[in-house]
Amino acid sequence: MGPDIIWYVAVSAALFSIGALGVLLRRSPLTILLSLEIMLNGANLALIAFARHGGEPTGQIFALTVMAVAASEVVVGLGLIVALARDRLALDVDKLRHLRG
Amino acid sequence: MGNVLVWIVWFVAVFACLGSGIAVISFTNPFFSALALIGNLASLAALYLLLSAEFVAAAQVLVYAGAVMVMFLFVIAYLGDRAESPWAGGPSVQTLFAVGAAGALLVEVITVLSLAAGDNLRTAARISDDFGSPGQIGRVFLSDHLLAFEITSIVLLAAAVGGVILGSERTAQDSES
Numbered sequence: 458m459g460p461d462i463i464w465y466v467a468v469s470a471a472l473f474s475i476g477a478l479g480v481l482l483r484r485s486p487l488t489i490l491l492s493l494e495i496m497l498n499g500a501n502l503a504l505i506a507f508a509r510h511g512g513e514p515t516g517q518i519f520a521l522t523v524m525a526v527a528a529s530e531v532v533v534g535l536g537l538i539v540a541l542a543r544d545r546l547a548l549d550v551d552k553l554r555h556l557r558g
Numbered sequence: 559m560g561n562v563l564v565w566i567v568w569f570v571a572v573f574a575c576l577g578s579g580i581a582v583i584s585f586t587n588p589f590f591s592a593l594a595l596i597g598n599l600a601s602l603a604a605l606y607l608l609l610s611a612e613f614v615a616a617a618q619v620l621v622y623a624g625a626v627m628v629m630f631l632f633v634i635a636y637l638g639d640r641a642e643s644p645w646a647g648g649p650s651v652q653t654l655f656a657v658g659a660a661g662a663l664l665v666e667v668i669t670v671l672s673l674a675a676g677d678n679l680r681t682a683a684r685i686s687d688d689f690g691s692p693g694q695i696g697r698v699f700l701s702d703h704l705l706a707f708e709i710t711s712i713v714l715l716a717a718a719v720g721g722v723i724l725g726s727e728r729t730a731q732d733s734e735s
Contacts (some may be wrong), residue, residue, distance in 0.1 A: 459564035459608055463671060463679040468572050468605070470667035472579055474660045479583030481656035487588045487634060491595050494626075495579050498602055501614075509609040512683030514694055517614050518703050521695070524621055525710045529717030531626050535633045536724030542637050 465506035472499030484549045486541070490534045497527045568608060574601035592630045599623040611690040 472495055479492025501520045508516025541548060574597060581594035599622045606615035671679075688694050699707050 459561070460568050461680050462682055463675065464568075465605065465609065466671060466675075466679065467668060468575065470664055470671070471576055473667075474664035475576070475579040475583060477663055478656055478660035481659060482653060483583065485588060487630075487637070488583070488591055491582050491588070491591050491630070494595060494622075495582060495598060498599065498622075502602060502605060505606055505609050505611045505614060508611065508690075509685070510679060510682050512685045512689070514690065514698050515703070517611050517690055517695060518698055518706065520611075520614050521617060521699075522706050522710055524617060525714060528621060528626055529713050531629060532717045532721040533724065535629060536721045539633060539636065540724050548637070 462506050462510040465509075466503055469499045469502035469506065472496075472502065475499075484551055486534070486538050486548055486550055486553075489550065490531065490538075493534075494527065494531070497523060564608065567604065571601045571604040571608070574598075575605065588634050589631070592627060592634060595630075596623050596627050599627070609690075610685065613690055613692045613695045616692075 476492045476494075476496030476499060479495065480489050483489055483492065501523055504516045504520045504523070508514060508520075538548065541553070546553065578594045578597040578601065582591045582598060585591045585594060599618060603615040603618040603623070606612075606618060
């Protein structure tokens with residue numbers, strides 16, 4: 458047997474914290490989206506580790522659903538960023554204060 | 559012998575995973591960040607394989623490291639060179655609070671894990687040979703979790719429509735109304 462499930466969960470917590478740090482720290486919406494992906498993958502790792510722990514495939518189903526939702530979120534997020542860039546707005550979340558363009 | 563090999567693979571995957579995660583949030587150029595994220599996703603796929611989630615690992619490489627990251631790289635190339643300098647001017651108040659919040663999150667989870675879940679998570683359940691195989695995932699998806707499967711298709715459709723609308727050129731008629 459390899460490492461215990463608890464080590465995988467600890468790695469997933471570390472990944473989630475790294476992603477949260479990126480979301481809080483960076484100002485470019487592109488990098489914030491990338492950090493968000495790290496957070497989602499940290500959660501996915503926990504789901505799959507617990508699926509292995511319980512011997513139930515339901516956690517893997519949940520992880521696959523999270524993947525589909527993450528893909529949708531990237532499409533909409535990147536669409537918003539492209540729309541921002543087309544209107545020549547600064548790609549800086551501190552300067553974006555108006556939703557109506 | 560096989561035991562040692564599993565540990566070696568685990569350590570390499572975890573170091574690659576955490577290292578490229580830190581690289582994603584610290585590169586100033588978003589292009590390098592996206593490339594580091596590909597490494598992160600690939601090493602996560604190795605961890606999924608160690609947890610005998612073969613189908614999820616394959617989907618991770620195909621969907622995430624493949625399709626999603628190609629889209630990211632296209633948009634970054636479309637936007638051109640927009641490096642930001644997050645560390646310019648020394649640590650701001652926001653930086654301190656961000657590091658504090660993320661560190662608190664990590665400490666909290668680790669504390670809860672070591673206090674409450676310690677011995678519970680030592681042993682993994684016995685699993686059959688086809689655990690996590692495409693056949694089993696497909697059967698479970700189309701029997702117990704059919705609703706989630708169908709709703710996922712609606713979510714993807716909504717995202718596709720939203721992407722087309724957000725990405726399309728705005729006409730003069732739209733901006734008048």
